[in-house]
Amino acid sequence: MPEQSNDYRVVVFGAGGVGKSSLVLRFVKGTFRESYIPTIEDTYRQVISCNKNICTLQITDTTGSHQFPAMQRLSISKGHAFILVYSCTSRQSLEELRPIWEVIRETKGGANELASIPIMLVGNKCDETENREVSAAEGEAEAKSWGCHFMETSAKTNHNVKELFAELLNLEKNRNISLQLEKKGQLKGTRKLKEKCMVM
Amino acid sequence: MEMYIMVSREAEIARILVDYVHLQKKQHEEALCHLNETLPELFEMIVGNPMKPMFGLMLEEHLRLNNCKIAYPIELCTRALCQIGMDEEGLFRVTGGASKVKRLKTCLDAHCIKFDEALDYDAHVLAGVLKLYLRELPEPLLTYALYEDWLQAARADQSETRLQSLRSVVSKLPEAQFDNLRYLIKFLAKLCENQAVNKMTSQNIAIVIGPNILWSSEERMSAADSIGINMNTASAYSVIVDCLVTHAEYFFPGPEDFCVTNMISAPASNAKSTGDASAPASNAKSMVNGHSRASSADASVIITDSNILRSQSNDSIQEQGVGGGGHLSSGGSHDSPRPITRRKNKPAPGPPVQKPAQQSPTAQTTSNTSEAGHSDHGESVKSLLKTAPSSVTFGNESSPGSKTYVGNFIAHEKKNAVGDSSSRRLSETSDQPVKPGVIISSGGNTVQSSGGNHHIATSSSVTNSDKVVSGGRSTIVDVNGSSGSKSITNEPTNVSVNTPDSKTNVGTNNLSSKQCDVNSVQGESNRGSNTRLISGGGGSKGSNNIMSKSVDSSQSMAGGGNPFDEDDDEKEEVSASAASSTITVDPSTRHKVENIYATYDRKAGPNRPTPAPRSIPIYAEDAGVGTKKPAIPERPPVLAPRPLSSSFRIPRPGNMPDPWMIRVQPVVPN
Numbered sequence: 001m002p003e004q005s006n007d008y009r010v011v012v013f014g015a016g017g018v019g020k021s022s023l024v025l026r027f028v029k030g031t032f033r034e035s036y037i038p039t040i041e042d043t044y045r046q047v048i049s050c051n052k053n054i055c056t057l058q059i060t061d062t063t064g065s066h067q068f069p070a071m072q073r074l075s076i077s078k079g080h081a082f083i084l085v086y087s088c089t090s091r092q093s094l095e096e097l098r099p100i101w102e103v104i105r106e107t108k109g110g111a112n113e114l115a116s117i118p119i120m121l122v123g124n125k126c127d128e129t130e131n132r133e134v135s136a137a138e139g140e141a142e143a144k145s146w147g148c149h150f151m152e153t154s155a156k157t158n159h160n161v162k163e164l165f166a167e168l169l170n171l172e173k174n175r176n177i178s179l180q181l182e183k184k185g186q187l188k189g190t191r192k193l194k195e196k197c198m199v200m
Numbered sequence: 201m202e203m204y205i206m207v208s209r210e211a212e213i214a215r216i217l218v219d220y221v222h223l224q225k226k227q228h229e230e231a232l233c234h235l236n237e238t239l240p241e242l243f244e245m246i247v248g249n250p251m252k253p254m255f256g257l258m259l260e261e262h263l264r265l266n267n268c269k270i271a272y273p274i275e276l277c278t279r280a281l282c283q284i285g286m287d288e289e290g291l292f293r294v295t296g297g298a299s300k301v302k303r304l305k306t307c308l309d310a311h312c313i314k315f316d317e318a319l320d321y322d323a324h325v326l327a328g329v330l331k332l333y334l335r336e337l338p339e340p341l342l343t344y345a346l347y348e349d350w351l352q353a354a355r356a357d358q359s360e361t362r363l364q365s366l367r368s369v370v371s372k373l374p375e376a377q378f379d380n381l382r383y384l385i386k387f388l389a390k391l392c393e394n395q396a397v398n399k400m401t402s403q404n405i406a407i408v409i410g411p412n413i414l415w416s417s418e419e420r421m422s423a424a425d426s427i428g429i430n431m432n433t434a435s436a437y438s439v440i441v442d443c444l445v446t447h448a449e450y451f452f453p454g455p456e457d458f459c460v461t462n463m464i465s466a467p468a469s470n471a472k473s474t475g476d477a478s479a480p481a482s483n484a485k486s487m488v489n490g491h492s493r494a495s496s497a498d499a500s501v502i503i504t505d506s507n508i509l510r511s512q513s514n515d516s517i518q519e520q521g522v523g524g525g526g527h528l529s530s531g532g533s534h535d536s537p538r539p540i541t542r543r544k545n546k547p548a549p550g551p552p553v554q555k556p557a558q559q560s561p562t563a564q565t566t567s568n569t570s571e572a573g574h575s576d577h578g579e580s581v582k583s584l585l586k587t588a589p590s591s592v593t594f595g596n597e598s599s600p601g602s603k604t605y606v607g608n609f610i611a612h613e614k615k616n617a618v619g620d621s622s623s624r625r626l627s628e629t630s631d632q633p634v635k636p637g638v639i640i641s642s643g644g645n646t647v648q649s650s651g652g653n654h655h656i657a658t659s660s661s662v663t664n665s666d667k668v669v670s671g672g673r674s675t676i677v678d679v680n681g682s683s684g685s686k687s688i689t690n691e692p693t694n695v696s697v698n699t700p701d702s703k704t705n706v707g708t709n710n711l712s713s714k715q716c717d718v719n720s721v722q723g724e725s726n727r728g729s730n731t732r733l734i735s736g737g738g739g740s741k742g743s744n745n746i747m748s749k750s751v752d753s754s755q756s757m758a759g760g761g762n763p764f765d766e767d768d769d770e771k772e773e774v775s776a777s778a779a780s781s782t783i784t785v786d787p788s789t790r791h792k793v794e795n796i797y798a799t800y801d802r803k804a805g806p807n808r809p810t811p812a813p814r815s816i817p818i819y820a821e822d823a824g825v826g827t828k829k830p831a832i833p834e835r836p837p838v839l840a841p842r843p844l845s846s847s848f849r850i851p852r853p854g855n856m857p858d859p860w861m862i863r864v865q866p867v868v869p870n
Contacts, residue, residue: 016294016408036399038293038407040434065293065408066331092297092324099298 006055008048008177010168011075014085015096016064019124022155023085024061027165032156038065048169050177057169057179064096072100076107081118081168086139088123088152089131094142097121101146118171119148122164126152253309255336260376269379273308276318277330278387279458285323286390287397292408296325304329334384334412341377341384341413342440350414354439363450366443370451381413381444386456388441389448402445403438410437 012020021039026032028044039061046057062075076082082104086094101119108117121143123134136152143150149171153160162179169177254262254273262271285291295301304321307313308329318326334341342350349369356362373381388409392402414437444451 017290036290036404038404040407040411064295066411068411092295096295096298 006050006053007058008050008055008081008169008172008175009058009060009079010081010083010165011060011062011079012083012085013062013072013075013097013100014064014124015087015090015093018064018085018087018090018093019155020064020085021061023083023122023124023153023161023164024059026155026158026161028059030158032158039063040066041071046179048177048179050175052176055177057177069103073103073107076104081120081172083120083122083164083168084148085122085124086134087125088134088136088139089125089128091133094123094134094139101148115147116173118168119146120164120168120171121146121148121150123150123152125154125156126159127154127157251311254311255305255309255333256338258338259341259380260374263376269376270383271333271380273333274330274380274384275458276308276313276315277326277333278383279315280318280321280326281323281330282387282390282458284319285326286394288323288327289397289399291323291391291398291400292327292331292405293400294324296322296328300325301328301332305332308333331409331412334409340415341381343373343377344417346372347414347416350440351433351436354436354443362439363443363447366440367451370444382452383456383458384413385444385448385452387458388445392445402442405445406438406440406442410434410441413437414440 012024014020016038017036021037021042022032024042024044028046040063042061044059044061046059047054048057049055060075060079062072084097084101086097104117104119121139123136123139126132126136139152140150149167151160151164151167153164155161166179169179249265252261252265254271257265259271263269266272268275281291288294300321304313304318304325307317321329340347346369349372350366353362353365353369356365370378370381388402388405391398391400392405395401395404411434416433419433
């Protein structure tokens with residue numbers, strides 16, 4: 001089955017071990033684990049509201065440990081919005097993001113189009129103050145030079161996680177997306193979605 | 201009146217024109233003839249050249265060329281990691297700096313990395329390079345042929361049967377793969393023992409390593425379309441690696457010595473490779489530098505150093521070269537501070553390669569040798585070879601008495617010395633009646649012709665040189681076992697006739713300058729390709745430079761650029777630069793025209809598409825989900841031990857009846 005046209009796809013990139021999975025899991029499931037397990041690729045779904053309709057928010061948690069350009073490009077070409085995660089405790093992880101951002105820029109076309117694509121630069125692990133290598137100001141400056149938005153988060157302390165995704169969806173100007181739907185109740189949303197599928 | 205005269209002579213002029221065209225045709229035909237002779241030799245050189253980039257080269261080919269059992273990148277990274285990486289958290293998981301990874305990769309490709317230099321790199325960089333090497337192998341380490349067997353074995357439910365079947369598959373591996381797999385797995389098992397510190401359990405290691413050592417040909421070929429297929433196999437890869445690592449002792453009993461080659465301890469290898477006689481001579485090059493202040497020495501130093509100082513500008517390189525030369529020269533007999541570990545895996549067969557019978561310290565040989573070489577046309581190649589070594593590497597042996605030269609040296613020498621240094625030398629010693637006619641430099645290999653006749657000397661032996669000067673410090677030229685027997689065929693072919701000295705010199709200057717440019721470019725491109733003749737064949741990527749330049753007496757035009765491929769251009773066929781200069785023939789004055797094209801289409805190796813994604817679970821779930829409501833994939837309870845990666849956890853036998861299924865369970869969103 002082809003992907004649903006009203007899917008809204010968010011792709012999370014970042015070097016290995018910066019906390020992509022933790023961030024996504026914190027958002028999706030509200031949990032945090034100390035485990036240390038590499039991801040190959042995971043996709044999570046969430047029902048959200050989009051243009052007053054129901055649509056699926058797909059969050060793709062990519063791997064930081066493999067450099068498979070084809071996979072990366074595919075994710076980028078299919079993604080609508082991007083979260084670039086680095087760890088405040090590793091300058092290296094911030095530098096790793098630049099090539100990814102460049103691929104996004106190339107894949108997504110010119111400057112005008114790029115500006116309309118929601119991209120968040122995220123400094124995770126902001127709770128680890130003693131190990132911090134990248135200051136918030138530096139991250140902010142980097143984000144500015146890339147023309148994207150910036151936020152510091154901590155999946156561990158649940159700092160700014162929800163805000164991150166809310167902000168990301170707010171950046172999407174082509175649709176009116178919000179996370180609010182969940183409050184309305186699960187069943188209803190699901191049913192609507194099903195109907196939609198049947199129509200299609 | 202004038203006009204009428206002109207018109208009346210029209211036929212005459214036309215005839216002259218036709219003559220001219222005829223001459224041109226003849227010239228081109230001659231050139232073609234020579235090129236036809238040259239091309240196979242060049243090709244042969246390229247095929248046998250051990251200095252091919254390591255990445256992307258068939259494992260067997262690599263082992264054969266280097267005469268070793270364990271692929272050099274694997275060994276280098278492993279050994280370095282044993283020292284500095286065992287406690288690194290998230291080794292193989294955390295990515296190393298992309299630029300550093302690339303740099304180290306380039307160093308390996310250029311064959312100029314020593315073990316102790318590798319220690320300067322971050323552990324994650326080393327791990328990244330190791331993964332990269334495995335990933336870029338044309339065939340996965342676990343081989344395509346056994347792909348199905350591996351998957352089949354991994355699917356076994358019972359842990360016992362799985363182990364047994366895996367073991368049988370392991371035993372089916374070809375020797376090269378088996379050795380390297382054993383080596384790798386042993387290391388990973390060792391790494392795993394340290395998991396309390398580095399957090400890399402066998403499962404974690406398996407997840408990050410699995411897709412690097414096994415993939416299907418479809419995956420490699422796959423573009424975006426077929427990506428989704430691989431989702432299920434990714435976990436299978438992990439299972440395989442997990443089993444191998446966990447039960448490393450079962451699959452590969454016995455201790456593993458990670459120090460396979462003796463190269464790493466530098467001095468030993470040095471002595472071995474060069475042999476007793478050459479041990480002191482290892483710094484002969486430097487000695488030469490010191491003694492012969494001539495351009496040749498400089499040039500050679502520059503060249504060799506450019507290999508090492510990959511990313512430095514020409515100037516700095518030069519400086520270093522000169523400085524190093526002086527320093528070394530002062531301490532003529534002491535061993536070079538840094539051993540040559542350029543090629544770790546060289547079999548150390550070389551010792552007797554060449555014994556500098558006379559250690560005549562005639563370091564000033566540059567001018568002499570060059571003269572001799574040029575005067576001696578019949579043996580121009582030999583002389584070149586001689587001269588080259590003399591000027592570059594072993595000043596001692598340049599003395600004409602020692603004909604014991606083995607081809608291997610030559611290749612190396614040629615690369616370094618003959619090519620650039622000689623041309624330079626020629627240009628600088630312009631007062632001498634040297635008429636360099638043609639310089640074909642391919643890769644770093646230069647064939648030089650001089651004297652009244654133009655020689656196109658191509659040595660196929662370049663391929664044989666196993667070792668190249670490393671650093672400014674010492675030189676080891678080694679015979680590669682397999683291709684070692686190749687004779688250096690130098691075929692001086694007389695192409696053309698006298699050209700006025702002055703003009704020739706000019707031409708030479710151009711050449712030398714160009715080559716300097718080349719040097720700088722290469723230096724910048726980190727390829728260190730000066731000393732290396734990069735293979736056209738066999739999927740080697742990287743810069744394949746074959747430059748042909750011909751000196752033009754009347755005018756030298758360099759047509760064609762010098763394309764230096766960036767190393768990241770993998771697929772495109774690299775065409776060597778062809779700089780062709782044509783001598784325009786003036787009918788009245790009989791100039792021989794010489795035209796040389798050396799355009800070398802690099803044999804496009806097996807096109808290696810970018811590594812296929814291991815898995816793309818992104819939308820694969822859609823199929824399963826279908827009309828279900830979109831849900832957050834919930835981890836089944838059985839997966840609790842590995843909670844984070846929903847689709848790629850390593851199934852434990854018995855726990856998951858069907859680990860190959862993606863589980864998407866409709867879950868009530870929060």
